[in-house]
Amino acid sequence: MPGFVIDAQGIQKSFGTLKAVDGVSLQVNPGECFGILGPNGAGKTTTIKMLHGAVQPDAGTLRVLGRDVATQSRLIRAQMGIVSQEDTLDRDLTVYENLWVYAGFFSISRKSSLSRIEYLLDFMQLREKWDSQIKTLSGGMKRRLHIARALIHEPKFLILDEPTTGLDPQARHLVWHRLRELKAQGLTILLTTHYMEEAAQMCDRIGIMDGGKFLLEGPPQTLVQEKVGDEVYELRGGASEELLDSLQGLPVTAEVVADILYLYSHNGMGVMEHLISWGRKDFLRRPATLEDLFLRLTGRELRD
């Protein structure tokens, strides 16, 4: 039986009085794509930084690729690719030099790094940028180069911290497409994201994090089904007290947010008839999504 790629037990990290990560346990299987969702400040990036040794846990045990991170972080990093949230490309070097120098950090020979760089620049559609300076690249190109750099040593495990934040839809879809290809090739992936669509498309399992803890964890569709339902009805302009009272007997959960009434339903048939019988036809009926689950779990107040 192959072991877990990540095996975290009760890891904690505080910065001063702030408990950034407060007892996270997590197991990720080989070949799996796991997504960490959470509002800003939930502890996602700190969790990720602990996986590659940039942040040391205060408590708990953490093994990655079968090794203890506290003592063998360097050996783990030799088999792991990391795409950080902030730009860490080397702006003093060209696209090619960035990859060539980075290959050197993994002690890859000059000859094999050249063919690997050619392959990766093709894969990420950056071939024509070979000799470009980093500052001339668009945000999407920089992110693709980041991913190419993280793949230079054919890692077994790829970590991506918000890989598509700030990208335009075209660039985002290209990144998703490439990540799905990598996953199909058997790469284990851990990513954090704010995009529910990204998590739903990419991840076999997700964990929703807030306040340094996982609130919930499992396959995205199953979680939505169990915790939200199949369908959502949105009524703009809200609803009267009488209408709200009349919903008591129906299989729905009601939530009022500002001027919108949300009805989460497990069996939508009766709900639609009911609303129509109350003279309301101005509702939006749509399938329940991960975003509904996310907002219900982490609340709707701003986190900046």
Added chain:
Amino acid sequence: MMLFPQAPSHRAFRVWVRHLVYYRSFYLAEWAGNLGEHILWLVAFGYGLGRLVPSLDGISYAQFIGPGLMVSVAMWNATYESTYGAYSRMRIQNIYESMLMAPLTVGDIVLGDLLWCASRALIGSSLMLVVLSLFGLVGSWWAVAILPILFIEAVMFAALGLIATSLAHSFSFFNFYFSAIVMPMFFFAGTLFPIKGLPLWVERFSDALPLTHAVRISRGLFIYGHVENFIWHFSFLLGFTFLFLAVACVLVSRRMVE
């Protein structure tokens, strides 16, 4: 590995290579600048100011300051690269951070950076050696022996600069570092004037400065082809090199790993 997970290793060479790749894009401009600066110093002080200075122990003022300038150039170069250069790599460009996502340790990065600073300083000083010999100020072939000693001296000053960098929270910290550490080091190491004959406390202060020992070695090699108390001066340099290197590793680790 277990005891010192951030210890340096042969992989420091890969960090050095990264700096060399960058250096290839601007080295000619740097060499031209270095040469111009060296000549300017020598002409302005050695011959300009030197007209007012009587011969010291039978040598001209230009001959006196040449070997001191040689080792000072190494200090200045190593210090610039390990402060402004390293701060930019560590705090602005996140280059250290990207290296720590590859299988490098903080020790690899520190050692690689220091070796790079020293390499660049060695090139600057070698150009000074060329200038000095063109002006006929090198009295002994032994002068070439200063180069390996300069390299060690440059590693030492780069390590000291990196200690400052790990404590800095902005570039303006380096104004303080240069005024409080580097300038006094330059003036009181016996570079531009002899320390002998000044009040005793100045002599003691001078003896405690690492640069003083590099100046003594350099002057001996350049003018007489031998150095009095070489072992003492050399041990002083080597001791401080290892001390600063160890402190730099610890402080940079603290800065990079939370």
